[in-house]
Amino acid sequence: MDLSFGCFKINVSYDADTFGPASYIGGSIFTMLNCFSKARKAIRGILTAGAVLSLAACDVTTLPSGGSDGGSGPNLKSGETVQIALLIPQSDPNTGNIPQSLENAARLAIAEIPGANIELKVYDTAGRAGTAAAQAQRAVDEGAKLILGPLFGEAANAAAVAVADEGVNVLSFSNNTTIAGGNLFVLGSTFDSAAERLVSYGARNGKKNIAVLYQNNIAGQLGRNAIQGAATRNGGQVVAAEGYDLNTESLTAAIGRVKSATSGGNADSLYLTDSWDGGLSVVLQLAPEQGVSPASTQYAGITRWDVRSDGFKLPGIEGAWFAIPDNASTAAFEQRYAARYGAQPHALAGLAFDGVAAVGALLKKGRNDALTRSALTQGAGFQGASGVFRLLNNGTNQRAMGVATVRNQQVVILDPAPRSFGGAGF
Structure with a gap:
């Protein structure tokens, strides 16, 4: 979306790796300096909106409870099809092509894990925390053993709280470490x-x-x-x-x-x-x-x-x-995505790929504990869209x-x- 303040215009898009909306600011640096004071209140408004609309969502929320089992995660039966719920803001008009790009990347990861027996079901959060919580509970009631998403920090926190008592882990797309912990992990680069x-x-x-x-x-x-x-x-x-x-x-x-x-x-x-x-x-x-x-x-x-x-x-x-990030890994992922979908992935798409890839790598090893905290936080980590990464026991992550x-x-x-x-x- 474009926001103009007389002297210059800011175009807000979304980029997890910049920890907030990635913006293009038109005009010379000197024009910007002249306009800075005038635009101060307006810019603050953008940043506030950006905190809600970006992965860096700086909404300081309470840490989700791990529930009775601390978010350890369910054990699987041998050969069982694993149902993963993808929570994305499909009906939120402010997110553009991000939801579809996330879904595409998740399905690409499944296609690259032969014999992993993963079923992906998509649920719309509308970008709202209350809806995310309700959809997370619905997904678990319908058989989901893991939640992938939501996109925004507040929604991710709400979803994790909703399913914590059932021992289901949430791999969110946020990079806001203030919400990490219990059964909630953040996949975004921190x-x-x-x-x-x-x-x-x-x-x-x-x-x-x-x-x-x-x-x-x-x-x-x-x-x-x-x-x-x-x-x-x-x-x-x-x-x-x-x-x-x-x-x-x-x-x-x-x-x-x-x-x-x-x-x-x-x-x-x-x-x-x-x-x-x-x-x-x-x-x-x-x-x-x-x-x-x-x-x-x-x-x-x-x-x-x-x-x-x-x-x-x-x-x-x-x-x-x-x-x-690892340029070679990122380029390889983008090429595979483009070959399958005929377009370049959004900058956030790799996070959905990573979540599925981590689970798939564990399932390929025949691990019945693939969805548990101990498995997801294995020290060796996983190969992701932008290089190797690992989830940490405190709910954050470490990326190469x-x-x-x-x-x-x-x-x-x-x-x-x-x-x-x-x-x-x-």
């Missing part, structure tokens, strides 16, 4: 995976003193916390953390405070939590202009920076580090990611995504 990959890479390359510049919203705070945790685990430290609102006055002041840490020698790297839908473009322009030089301070970002080639001209992105940079306006892989767990990069 800040924790990106932060861990980048901070560990930085530590191995002598960058251990970190300054963080984050937006003053829940996504920014979660990103900041992920960086702080990764720094602690990798022998680094966060020496400065400054938040900003989406207006030039607040951002300029925050950059000034960060500059004190970088110019004083306390910080050798600057981590950004923002994404293209927020203020990232402005940050990558303003921070170098205000004296936080990329030549002396290593810039790094925990959102997907490679999806906006029009941003590769910004001074802060040249030589910066950011995490990306590479480290990339931009050189001469081209993405360059500095350290490829690992192909298995236990090696370099994890």
Whole structure:
């Protein structure tokens, strides 16, 4: 959907890997700066809507109860056909082709698992939490042994609560780790995976003193916390953390405070939590202009920076580090999807593929406990649409990611995504 604010227009789409709506902001960076103050309230409105309409759904909800069995999951009989319920917002007009793309990807995964005996039944959540809860219960009553979806965080939480007492696990498409736990897993790529990959890479390359510049919203705070945790685990430290609102006055002041840490020698790297839908473009322009030089301070970002080639001209992105999925695996999945359905998959489609692929891999091994927590959280993980991943016992996930940079306006892989767990990069 297009939202215009006089000076510039934002087109909101959906991208899990950017932790919110991926947006195109037309006009020059200077036009944006002039308009920032005027558009402040309007932008806040977009971000609030984006929190509801994106995988990053920053609706802080209570953790679902695991029920009497802690969401351990049902055991299967030998040769039993496993019914998986796919909960997607088919009738929500704001989701475009996302629901169909998710369903297509799930069916592609089934087709690639010969003899897995998986039956997929689709249920419409309409994008609403109450409907998601009712549909989850209906699915279980009709024989579902696992819930795949829903798309939005609040709906996923409601669905998990509804079926927790029956021991059915929910593999949601959210990347909001605040809802994970009990019988609810999040499949979306998390800040924790990106932060861990980048901070560990930085530590191995002598960058251990970190300054963080984050937006003053829940996504920014979660990103900041992920960086702080990764720094602690990798022998680094966060020496400065400054938040900003989406207006030039607040951002300029925050950059000034960060500059004190970088110019004083306390910080050798600057981590950004923002994404293209927020203020990232402005940050990558303003921070170098205000004296936080990329030549002396290593810039790094925990959102997907490679999806906006029009941003590769910004001074802060040249030589910066950011995490990306396994390009080879992603390309292979997209090719198989296109061959089967005649179109490219939505950026979120791989999550549905991953959920089915995980269950299918366990079923192929003849595991009657394939739907239980212990099986789903096996340390070896699974091969997914964008590389290897594994579900963690706390309901979150860990994904293989590479480290990339931009050189001469081209993405360059500095350290490829690992192909298995236990090696370099994890």
